[in-house]
Amino acid sequence: MSALAFPPRKALPDGFLDQLAAAFGDNLALGEAVRSQHGQSETHFAPILPDAVVFARSTEDVVTLVNLCVAADVPIIPYGAGTSIEGNTLPVQGGVTVDLSRMDAILQVNMEDFDCTVQAGVRREQLNEYLRDQGLFFPIDPGANATLGGMASTRASGTNAVRYGTMREAVLSLRIVTPDGRDVRTARRARKSAAGYDLTRLMIGSEGTLGIITEVTLRLHAIPEAISSAVCSFDSLEGAVDTVVQSIQIGVPLARVEILDDAQMRAVNRWSKLDYPEQTTLFFEFHGSPTYVEEQVRTVEEIAATNGGGQFRWSNLPEERSKLWKARHEAYYAAVNQRPGAIGWATDVCVPISRLAECITQTKADLATSSVPGTILGHVGDGNFHVIFSIDPGAPEEMAQVEALNQRLVDRALAMDGTCTGEHGIGIGKQHCLVEELGEAVDLMRVIKRAIDPKNLFNPGKIFAL
Amino acid sequence: MSALAFPPRKALPDGFLDQLAAAFGDNLALGEAVRSQHGQSETHFAPILPDAVVFARSTEDVVTLVNLCVAADVPIIPYGAGTSIEGNTLPVQGGVTVDLSRMDAILQVNMEDFDCTVQAGVRREQLNEYLRDQGLFFPIDPGANATLGGMASTRASGTNAVRYGTMREAVLSLRIVTPDGRDVRTARRARKSAAGYDLTRLMIGSEGTLGIITEVTLRLHAIPEAISSAVCSFDSLEGAVDTVVQSIQIGVPLARVEILDDAQMRAVNRWSKLDYPEQTTLFFEFHGSPTYVEEQVRTVEEIAATNGGGQFRWSNLPEERSKLWKARHEAYYAAVNQRPGAIGWATDVCVPISRLAECITQTKADLATSSVPGTILGHVGDGNFHVIFSIDPGAPEEMAQVEALNQRLVDRALAMDGTCTGEHGIGIGKQHCLVEELGEAVDLMRVIKRAIDPKNLFNPGKIFAL
Numbered sequence: 001m002s003a004l005a006f007p008p009r010k011a012l013p014d015g016f017l018d019q020l021a022a023a024f025g026d027n028l029a030l031g032e033a034v035r036s037q038h039g040q041s042e043t044h045f046a047p048i049l050p051d052a053v054v055f056a057r058s059t060e061d062v063v064t065l066v067n068l069c070v071a072a073d074v075p076i077i078p079y080g081a082g083t084s085i086e087g088n089t090l091p092v093q094g095g096v097t098v099d100l101s102r103m104d105a106i107l108q109v110n111m112e113d114f115d116c117t118v119q120a121g122v123r124r125e126q127l128n129e130y131l132r133d134q135g136l137f138f139p140i141d142p143g144a145n146a147t148l149g150g151m152a153s154t155r156a157s158g159t160n161a162v163r164y165g166t167m168r169e170a171v172l173s174l175r176i177v178t179p180d181g182r183d184v185r186t187a188r189r190a191r192k193s194a195a196g197y198d199l200t201r202l203m204i205g206s207e208g209t210l211g212i213i214t215e216v217t218l219r220l221h222a223i224p225e226a227i228s229s230a231v232c233s234f235d236s237l238e239g240a241v242d243t244v245v246q247s248i249q250i251g252v253p254l255a256r257v258e259i260l261d262d263a264q265m266r267a268v269n270r271w272s273k274l275d276y277p278e279q280t281t282l283f284f285e286f287h288g289s290p291t292y293v294e295e296q297v298r299t300v301e302e303i304a305a306t307n308g309g310g311q312f313r314w315s316n317l318p319e320e321r322s323k324l325w326k327a328r329h330e331a332y333y334a335a336v337n338q339r340p341g342a343i344g345w346a347t348d349v350c351v352p353i354s355r356l357a358e359c360i361t362q363t364k365a366d367l368a369t370s371s372v373p374g375t376i377l378g379h380v381g382d383g384n385f386h387v388i389f390s391i392d393p394g395a396p397e398e399m400a401q402v403e404a405l406n407q408r409l410v411d412r413a414l415a416m417d418g419t420c421t422g423e424h425g426i427g428i429g430k431q432h433c434l435v436e437e438l439g440e441a442v443d444l445m446r447v448i449k450r451a452i453d454p455k456n457l458f459n460p461g462k463i464f465a466l
Numbered sequence: 467m468s469a470l471a472f473p474p475r476k477a478l479p480d481g482f483l484d485q486l487a488a489a490f491g492d493n494l495a496l497g498e499a500v501r502s503q504h505g506q507s508e509t510h511f512a513p514i515l516p517d518a519v520v521f522a523r524s525t526e527d528v529v530t531l532v533n534l535c536v537a538a539d540v541p542i543i544p545y546g547a548g549t550s551i552e553g554n555t556l557p558v559q560g561g562v563t564v565d566l567s568r569m570d571a572i573l574q575v576n577m578e579d580f581d582c583t584v585q586a587g588v589r590r591e592q593l594n595e596y597l598r599d600q601g602l603f604f605p606i607d608p609g610a611n612a613t614l615g616g617m618a619s620t621r622a623s624g625t626n627a628v629r630y631g632t633m634r635e636a637v638l639s640l641r642i643v644t645p646d647g648r649d650v651r652t653a654r655r656a657r658k659s660a661a662g663y664d665l666t667r668l669m670i671g672s673e674g675t676l677g678i679i680t681e682v683t684l685r686l687h688a689i690p691e692a693i694s695s696a697v698c699s700f701d702s703l704e705g706a707v708d709t710v711v712q713s714i715q716i717g718v719p720l721a722r723v724e725i726l727d728d729a730q731m732r733a734v735n736r737w738s739k740l741d742y743p744e745q746t747t748l749f750f751e752f753h754g755s756p757t758y759v760e761e762q763v764r765t766v767e768e769i770a771a772t773n774g775g776g777q778f779r780w781s782n783l784p785e786e787r788s789k790l791w792k793a794r795h796e797a798y799y800a801a802v803n804q805r806p807g808a809i810g811w812a813t814d815v816c817v818p819i820s821r822l823a824e825c826i827t828q829t830k831a832d833l834a835t836s837s838v839p840g841t842i843l844g845h846v847g848d849g850n851f852h853v854i855f856s857i858d859p860g861a862p863e864e865m866a867q868v869e870a871l872n873q874r875l876v877d878r879a880l881a882m883d884g885t886c887t888g889e890h891g892i893g894i895g896k897q898h899c900l901v902e903e904l905g906e907a908v909d910l911m912r913v914i915k916r917a918i919d920p921k922n923l924f925n926p927g928k929i930f931a932l
């Protein structure tokens with residue numbers, strides 16, 4: 001596992017745990033099992049255990065905890081479903097992990113306004129099950145069944161972002177607790193506002209370093225009348241990417257369009273027991289009225305045919321569609337588990353779409369120089385793609401190889417005016433990449449962090465070292 | 467004109483103007499005519515003249531000016547087209563206005579990526595003329611031919627926002643000069659990113675108080691194959707709003723949908739020499755393929771018919787469409803000039819769309835209690851509407867009446883979980899409203915302002931007093 005250097009862990013002050021016990025009773029966990037569960041990462045980072053875990057039941061609980069921690073100089077780390085990728089929830093300086101997953105109430109759904117307000121611990125699948133009967137859905141889908149608070153914290157996006165945007169666009173307002181113990185709402189429920197600084201967007205993607213999100217107000221969408229999904233294989237990577245660019249250019253509002261390379265398709269076929277051609281493949285989804293979906297489909301089929309695309313394999317029934325997207329969602333596990341007992345490492349860059357084919361091609365050539373299997377899949381409409389490595393834990397040189405491959409991938413994306421992360425965030429894994437990407441702008445971020453969290457207690461050591 | 471109290475204006479330090487002259491030569495203007503032009507507002511605020519105007523020609527000019535101003539403790543106020551509504555560019559504490567309108571180069575258009583980078587002084591009409599031949603357009607349209615830098619600064623939106631979003635969604639990246647004289651880019655050109663704090667969104671809507679925008683990278687869109695516009699009158703306000711809500715609910719991607727009340731329609735007919743029925747009216751625009759536009763239109767016509775809508779008057783030819791939207795864009799002048807020599811005051815609130823009909827109805831009832839004519843028009847798909855007052859400058863009691871009407875309008879919007887401004891910003895006109903709306907969150911904004919601009923020299927006295 002990847003070894004990173006952190007500042008020394010501070011000892012808790014005397015009596016602090018007693019204060020927590022008095023305030024939170026059964027909602028405080030000090031046992032190793034619970035602390036260990038909260039000290040894991042989904043990917044390749046070594047576990048780091050918090051000193052304590054508090055299960056918050058209300059915003060008031062979070063305020064109480066923040067005040068106790070700040071008075072005692074103890075770090076506080078927000079935690080949702082624990083599905084983040086860059087070690088974003090690891091308590092690198094110790095302290096208290098505040099687990100918000102039990103704050104899982106759907107507080108309000110406003111059908112006519114296409115919005116809802118939920119507690120931070122509500123998971124996206126839970127929300128969509130709740131909304132289905134009302135003809136509404138929440139589109140952001142990062143794959144994992146993450147909490148909405150966590151998704152806001154990391155500016156999550158995923159397969160639907162090409163049509164519906166990311167958490168940046170999906171959130172109308174947040175309720176947050178700040179390091180000075182204030183409980184504030186960042187905005188009202190209006191669709192747009194020009195009232196002062198955009199605190200909502202400042203909090204989205206700040207990974208718990210500026211405030212702890214306790215409630216999220218989200219934009220919703222009407223479930224489309226017709227949904228159609230299709231899979232199409234291509235002779236070449238360029239042909240697949242050009243199909244997407246030309247479709248967008250002509251105005252087709254692709255709801256989802258995912259690219260999987262040949263290696264990823266092999267892994268998917270094996271893991272999900274499917275029989276797709278093991279070539280570069282696009283997974284599509286179209287939303288709209290029946291007539292409009294038909295028109296979109298016809299247009300994209302024609303464009304694909306001129307770009308070396310094969311036959312479209314259609315899934316119009318809900319259960320077929322679910323099977324198709326289940327395979328896509330399991331792509332990470334399919335890729336990691338192509339070697340039994342392997343450790344997964346998922347990285348993520350995003351480039352202007354005109355450079356995407358070139359960036360993927362160069363990355364595939366680089367992967368071919370390594371003995372570690374790496375597969376590629378991505379949200380091609382946004383220019384965003386992942387490499388998933390399957391690392392043998394018994395071969396320590398593999399971790400170093402992947403570190404070097406990852407660094408070259410980031411350098412390649414930055415050279416194309418791209419970003420070192422399209423949706424995973426910085427966490428502890430990409431701090432030096434952030435500086436390479438934005439230079440002195442990172443100092444401006446530090447100025448903001450120091451002003452809002454002067455004692456550096458909110459998820460310290462994430463995004464940047466202070 | 468409205469009288470507001472500001473801190474005393476500071477005298478410029480000795481020798482400061484000589485420093486400016488040495489640095490900027492002919493690009494420095496000290497004469498009253500130029501200063502007076504930069505001290506005007508489009509609406510009801512009394513003029514306030516800057517001590518000097520510098521026409522920046524480059525980002526380097528802005529850096530030089532910022533360093534000189536900060537060393538001498540002199541305020542610096544960015545200025546684009548001067549079309550803002552809430553006194554956002556008035557130099558309330560004196561100082562230097564930096565006019566960016568001569569930084570009007572279109573630096574880069576990336577057709578395949580649907581983006582472009584422009585200097586801050588490029589105006590939106592100029593950009594769209596330039597893009598037309600490439601089949602692209604920039605959708606945000608606040609009415610005025612504003613600069614892109616100014617539009618970013620005030621988080622502008624306008625008639626197309628219901629489909630294409632506001633400046634919040636349209637900007638990919640900014641180049642800014644900060645109070646410590648740094649020249650930084652807030653993001654790369656990738657469509658999305660999870661790399662650190664969202665400095666782009668923090669700057670958008672900050673009205674020049676945190677940084678001076680010198681370049682803007684924007685998302686573009688393909689010009690739709692078919693565009694169709696229509697006008698439809700309604701028996702009732704509720705019928706008009708319900709038509710829009712139901713159309714959105716069924717998934718029609720309205721490109722524009724504007725509401726004008728009977729008073730506004732009377733003013734439009736008179737000013738633009740038209741003969742529309744003087745009832746609540748919707749102006750629509752539909753974008754898409756010919757088949758899809760036809761489908762949208764059919765759907766909306768059916769919905770309108772069930773809600774008391776009259777015949778649709780169609781404009782499918784470009785020149786007819788231009789005439790229609792010209793009338794809409796001239797609505798402000800039409801409303802103000804219904805009384806010769808009148809002063810205009812345009813206000814702006816935004817509420818959840820479920821409350822829009824109620825909010826407009828109550829506002830009309832309130833307007834009926836006043837002798838000052840007020841008309842209503844709005845971006846109904848967003849829940850955003852304006853009241854435009856036509857104030858007799860010879861009747862000082864009218865200004866007080868409008869102040870009271872405006873306050874009641876804001877209170878009404880806030881009581882409906884709306885915002886005190888959907889798109890005009892806070893400027894000097896709505897500072898107390900911002901506090902009513904967001905409470906302690908405004909203190910968080912102040913913390914950020916103090917950290918980034920510790921001497922309070924960047925457009926001081928805007929958004930809030932420090």
